[in-house]
Amino acid sequence: MYVAMIQARILESKLSSLYKAGKIVGGVYLGKGQEAVSAALGAVLIPGQDIYAPLIRDQAGRTAFGEPFIDCARAYLGSSLGPMRGRDGNVHRGKPGEGVLAMISHLGSAVAVVSGSLFAKRLKGELDGVVGATCVGDGATSTGAFHEGLNFAAVEKLPLVLVVTNNQFAYSTPTSRQYACADLVDRAVGYGVAGHSVDGTDFLACAAVIGDAVSRARAGEGPQMVVARLLRLTGHGEHDDAWYVPEVIKAGNYGRDCIDVAESQLLVHGIMSREEIEAIREQAAVDVQAAVAQAQQEPAPDPYKEVWQAWSTGRFYAEKE
């Protein structure tokens, strides 16, 4: 999990530089500051078995779940070999055949889709020990899709883990304009799902709380909602310098960088040494660089070779157009 956090941070810094150098078309949305929450989830999900629907700030979770750097680099650099073949971009990438859903932009809409995947697995008799997980922000909790999807999961008692990363802002909008409850975790009881709260800057706490939520879902205890509190340590996207975030929040506990916290926790508990950490960083930098270099050499999609077909049913084209 820590490795994924570091890897994601380094990968994302690279994406940020590439963006600023004009090498990426489209937006770059980073998970800076949210790596602990994201990776804690990705790390306890089981590839090839669980369903995972990461959102825009989940590079760390993706990495922890096993996504190779090259998938990311290809998406951002528009390689035709990327998971979305240039048809969709960046954070939207997914491999639904491998359990990683390809998000659409409309916030909240993955909640029902993940739940539906779990529902199907139950019908197929394949749900035992499986969980489905997705992440949303504080802003996404205001969508009707979030509500309907979570309620559906609750009615069906599906093993859904819904991580709400409350990073205090939705784009520029502070939580005071987003909801009026004391804490988003107060929503859990209204859906009849378990609610968990965690300081999202606290590496070990994230691992413990999210790990526990996933275990409970896996054990058949029904939907688990985890609300993680932290601050987005970057703009909404890389085009945004987040000038609207008040200093006082940055200076407070939410403003802690989870990677710094993780490092000191790892060191204090003797889980890793400084040298090991350095080695991980260095290796990550090398690997990221290699992935970016490779993706940059790959061809862009070619509109003349593009198969412009939105239906999968081939005969509709053969016969009619």
Added chain:
Amino acid sequence: MYVAMIQARILESKLSSLYKAGKIVGGVYLGKGQEAVSAALGAVLIPGQDIYAPLIRDQAGRTAFGEPFIDCARAYLGSSLGPMRGRDGNVHRGKPGEGVLAMISHLGSAVAVVSGSLFAKRLKGELDGVVGATCVGDGATSTGAFHEGLNFAAVEKLPLVLVVTNNQFAYSTPTSRQYACADLVDRAVGYGVAGHSVDGTDFLACAAVIGDAVSRARAGEGPQMVVARLLRLTGHGEHDDAWYVPEVIKAGNYGRDCIDVAESQLLVHGIMSREEIEAIREQAAVDVQAAVAQAQQEPAPDPYKEVWQAWSTGRFYAEKE
């Protein structure tokens, strides 16, 4: 309030007979068993000042709010003089210029509209002492519209009174397939609004709890959500005999008829005598009959005279079509 309940019950029985006699085209959805909740709300709202968005089971609330029988009769009997002029029907009727919204079928969608009306009144400096109220069923709480609308009202701390009439079924669907929380009132905390619970078959309790909620909203305490528990004492519509409702629920407390409860409460507390009650019933029967008779004599809308214009901007027709 009791008068309105009785009047509504008598009016609705008449509608039911007319429906069975084939005199009404379109559906008939009745509020039988829900009169106490509905009327308790309608009775404490102030016509000409408050906003009221009744739903399909709110004949009693409409009557308590001052709707004349003839409006109802005209709507159901398709008189061109009815509030919707035959363009829309029955429970959809409203007089938005007088604060009674004209519902659309899509459940939950009135919550934001009522709240928006209140928001506007605040902007105009006319919100003092005003409330806006609407009613939804247990089923409607599962809609995204309900969630978004209530959350908006909460964020803006609007004087919204949202009455959730949990009548155990949404059409044929029992609450166990609708939500998974212990009690819908548990949702209130998640929105940061006040929650109230009431036995919807208990006349005096409804008056007290709903009256209190409205007073609190009026006093500036923000949105109030009241959850009333009862049983729908009729089919979803008059085409439905509700065979799917288990006997055990009908036999239990939910199955009490609020009108019977009201009567005994009125008698026990000496608020009304049996003679007075009888007189009200008789008068209501006469008045309902008169309204129906009048509406039946009125002309149906005439398609040849109908102004087939969906825009209000006249010049779009004058110039172009």
Added chain:
Amino acid sequence: MSVTYIDAIREAQEVLLRDDPRVFLYGQDIAVFGGAFKATKGLAEMFPGRVFDAPISEDAMIGMAIGAALQGMRPIIEMQFADFSSVAFNQIVNHAATHFYRTGMPVPITVRMPSGGTAGSGPFHSQSMEAIYAHYPGVVVVTPATVADAYSMLIESVKLDDPVIFCEHKFLYRWLKAQSFQGDCLPIGQARITRTGRHATVVTYSAMVHEAVRAAERLQKESGWEIEVVDLRSVKPLDIDTVLASVARTGRLLALGEAFPWGGVTAEVVSRVVADGFHLLEAPPMRLNSRDTPVPYHPKLWASHRPTPESICDSLRKLLSY
């Protein structure tokens, strides 16, 4: 013994449930209750654990179906009325419809939409939304007009790998009868000549096929005109070849539909015909749709809001006299 259009829909679902373990049904009040229109009557008992009541959450219903389809299932979702799919619009057009193009993985869901007007149903229980969905790349939109098509096309819809919007017309549910469910089993994407003629072609679909046939019969009796009626069967894909072949024979086109007049199927039909068959036309192609207002509630207004045999005859007379 005769069977109805709604029987066909129910029967097709029974067959699908019986023959394909990937199929399940999900919708409001469709389990014990058998659905608002009884399209799933008895199926919950026959197929335990495969027919489910949904909360009033159309957006989540479609989202659920997408997730299930990605797991290899073939969900059939019943909207209680097509009109309520407006709150599932996003999941349909942005999630389901785009998924194959974006990821290469198709989303085989079938969304049953009880569509179209009936007397007294009013503005929110009468809508015809086929054009709304057909605008979006990636969806298949079918509009069966016969008992046999309702049956065979529902079965075929579920077998298709693409998301299908299955527009079933409420007016036909019990009114339309046939001797059996068996028909010619034309595939989705192919139109049918419902009635042959040589003076003009009416291109239409769903309930309006029957109104067009009535109008054609009337004109034949009255004045000997022979009107050809083409039933599109699916509006996306749209079988322009069959339409063009008919127009080649008749030289005259009336595109007829029950939906709102701006855009829609009739505009698409006319535009394609003039693009590829301009030289075939002996008169300006005409359109007849509903009026440009919400569908009115009162039966008297409703009957004059949608095209009727009378108004179709009027249009055809104009077309024929050009």
Added chain:
Amino acid sequence: MSVTYIDAIREAQEVLLRDDPRVFLYGQDIAVFGGAFKATKGLAEMFPGRVFDAPISEDAMIGMAIGAALQGMRPIIEMQFADFSSVAFNQIVNHAATHFYRTGMPVPITVRMPSGGTAGSGPFHSQSMEAIYAHYPGVVVVTPATVADAYSMLIESVKLDDPVIFCEHKFLYRWLKAQSFQGDCLPIGQARITRTGRHATVVTYSAMVHEAVRAAERLQKESGWEIEVVDLRSVKPLDIDTVLASVARTGRLLALGEAFPWGGVTAEVVSRVVADGFHLLEAPPMRLNSRDTPVPYHPKLWASHRPTPESICDSLRKLLSY
């Protein structure tokens, strides 16, 4: 000094807020932040208590606006992207659009929809939804193509009593410049001849007006063809008279749009022209739309998904050679 299309939108809102106390602005990130595209920059400070950040609740945003309009206000709602209006679809088409017909009380709301494609925006930040809304009775759908129109039409939209879908094109935001906001102030419902010509008419709207003009210039230079370009300005109401008058002069029609090809504005234009101006046409009317897939993300794919001056020239050459 020059002003841009987005400046015009901002300025119009400033003027509206200044001159009409009924106006307020509501949308995600539009207050302190000034909006994702800065269309409301500084307005929250200039007009305290009249510019509000909304939760991510598009359905409630429109519901709110409807309620406010019924109380006599004139809300302007910003969708962050037109694409997200898919989750507000129901409130727009079923609540706002039907209200006047049903009750006699209009719902004067203006919904600003940042529309259309830009490089790298992908399938969910590029859509052109004008046809979806225009299908429904009761809404006005405007599609300004110039700085002056963006300005005057936004002001006029707010003054209209009907709900207006204001489709502003993101590609034009900063790219399109003018000397001032002042133009000819044509009313909504009236099209404009952007460029006169006599050999063919291109009917289009929004950003495609500029691509059409480029194509026209190219063809003029290359081969002396004089192409007339008609800017519809509003797609509902649709000024068919101006279109017909142009086709009467040129005898040839290309309907051009950036939206998906099934149905839509181009189909409506072609259908109306052939209905009323069949005899004016010397060649089959043509259509050019985007390709029938979701809008692709990669700029190379995107550039070939939408019509371009090249593909417009190709279509026109075909049209002219008929």
